[in-house]
Amino acid sequence: MTQHLAAPAAPASGTHTDWWRGAVIYQVYPRSFADGNGDGMGDLDGVRARLPYLRDLGVDAVWLSPFYSSPQADAGYDVADYRAIDPMFGSLLDADALLRDAHDLGLRVIVDLVPNHSSDQHDWFQRALREGPGSPLRERYHFRTGKGEHGELPPNDWESVFGGPAWTRTPDGEWYLHLFAPAQPDFNWEHPAVHDEFRSILRFWLDMGVDGFRVDVAHGLVKAEGLPDIGRSDQLKLLGNDVMPFFDQDGVHEIYRSWRKVLTEYAGERILVAEAWTPTVERAAAYVRQDEMHQAFNFQYLGTHWDAAELREVIDASLAAMRPVGAPATWVLSNHDVTRHATRFANPPGLGTQLRTAGDRALGLRRARAATLLMLALPGSAYVYQGEELGLPDVTELPDEVRQDPSFVRASGQDGFRDGCRVPIPWTTEGSSYGFGAGGSWLPQPTGWGELSVQAQTGDPASTLELYRSALAVRREQPGLGAGDSLEWLEAPEGVLAFRRESFVCTANTTGAAVRIAVPGRILLSNAEVETADGKVELPADTTVWWAV
Structure with missing residues (x-):
């Protein structure tokens, strides 16, 4: 098998192999992390400049949310070109420089991959629209004729995660499937060209030197044969609680076995991480069998209340599910799609993971700090979302007119308040954007945001930032912490x-x-x-x- 001579991967912590089994991975949401050119939008140069901060924080790897060429209909999760950087974030040269600097600092870099759907501006989809019904390009997506006397009804009753039908009709009368926004048409993974294209995309970024991929909607690629109706109108309530004809189909596993073979061609222990919303942790474990992915996000843990009995049940179930397949459990408290845990824990349980209420700020922060230490003590790998090390709450008072979350605009789908956890983070106590950049910020930051900044907290032994730094240092040195399964x-x-x-x-x-x-x-x-x-x-x-x- 050919061994690719890619850019060197970052060294693992210490000398052990399987670095990912106990890694602490820091999620960077590029548009909200650091702005290198002063235009109010975070970018790769901004991330690159802040890499020493992440090294000093003590994390092992950085996961970058999408930075690909995109119309930004869904914050970059609508990709027009998987081999290009969107100009708002920089260029391929900037990506190369970021990778090299990260590796020089001992940090690995994981990038988002979005294989369930593309942008409607992707060349394949645009050509499919131009060429019309019968075009071979339409076979790479899910184009169908509609129901009804004149095809005026959607082909089936599937609903979009963002609300409304999961189908949009084209001017020529056919319909196309989009499990998310209409600007995000789903690929047809029954078509061999889709498989070939994504294996090529994997190799492109592996040759660039990335250390792994976080696979968006990993559970969604394969749809049930015939695209059958669900027969229910409350489908959004079933998501993550039941096997759906468009989610968690067994056919996805053959795709990831082929991807794993691609990764084995490369030196440096490259990894695949599944974003797989499944009804049980046992179903999630199927994604991380020895010949598939390396890790799967533990969404059951993320949604657990601050309650000892409930936490113990999820911890036991998670470890038990991963042990037979030899994969590490993962633990996460916040990400770019849910309310920050400092706010979630500030509110009564049962309100869900997307809130628009601040709750008891002091209580939420105290619980968040305690929950972080608990998470970092558990066996396996942990994920940290940018800004949680500052104890940032969700920004719950954003005016409707500044919100950019497409699920907020569509309203009937997800709660649509994800902007609150995406507000650019503060680096300094003062300035027009509290050190985020030389100008403003694409989402408004609250007054007083500087009091929570890196500058304000650095050196204060009582601060949340110093608690994270201490915890990650102890985790790195204390026997028994990090990797393990019991x-x-x-x-x-x-x-x-x-x-x-x-x-x-x-x-x-x-x-x-x-x-x-x-x-x-x-x-x-x-x-x-x-x-x-x-x-x-x-x-x-x-x-x-x-x-x-």
Whole structure:
């Protein structure tokens, strides 16, 4: 098999292989991370300039949300050209420089890949529209004739995740499928040209030197034969809770087995990460069998409330599901699609993962800090979303007229408040965009955002930023932390989680009151002040403590 001489991959932490099994991966949402040219939009030069910050934070890898050429109908998840950088973010030369700088700093780089759908401005789709019914290009998407006497009704009853029918009619009378926005037509993965194209795209970026791919809508590529009706009008409630004819079909796994073979042609332990919304963690585990992907996002954990019993159940289920396939569990609390956990935990449970209420800010931050220490203590790999290390809340008071989330515009689909977690992050205490760039910012930042900035928090031992820095440093050095597939639960009062990993113990009090327990060992780190006396420790409300034993 040919070995590609690509740009060198970043060194793993220490000398161990399988770096991804215990990696902490930092998600960069490029348009909101750092603006290098002062136009109000984050870009690759901005990311590149801030790479030393990420190295010093202590993460192992950076995951970049889409930066490809795109009309930006869905913040870059509508790709017009998979081998080009959108001018708003820079150029291929900028991407190359970013990769080289990251690798020089010891950071790996994972990029988003969007294989379920393209932009409606993609050359294939535009040619398919021009050439009309019967065009071979239409076979690479899902074009169908409609139902009804004159084909005036959609081909089936599928609904878009963003609301409304999952079909749009073209002027020539045919309909095309789009599980998301109309500007995002779904590829037909029954067509061999689609397979060939994406294997080529993989090689293009692997040759550039990327260390892996986060695969968007990994569960959505294959549709059930015949595109059958669902027969229900509340389909959005079923998403993630049931196998749908357009999600989590078994045929997707053959695609990822072929992709895994492509990655094995390259040195440096390149990886595939699945964004796979599945009804159970057992279904998610199917994506990370030995010959498929390396990791799958743990959305069950992300949606878990700050409750000891509920957390323990999801932790046990996650570890048990991944163990038979030999894959690491992953843990995540926030990303670019859900309310930041500092706000989610500030509100009563049961409100979902997209909110438009600030809640109790102090309570949310305290719980978020405790939840972070719990997450980073669990066996496997963890994901950190940009700005959570600053304790950023969601911006819940954005005026409707500045919102850009397409699901907000369509209203009847997702809640549409994802803009709140995408507001550009603050770097300095002052300035027109708090150090984000020389100008303004594409979404307005709140007054007082500078108080949460990197500059304001650096050097303050009580800050959330310094808590993250300390936690990642301890995780890197403490035996028992990071990679692994098991833990030993210890006896603990109701509402408290306690577990051991080798010479390490984690205790997390999820209740709203202090709880006394026996001192497990020497305190390594805590998100709040704790006091020990006579072999006992009083864990404050919403507090996680790390111990060396």
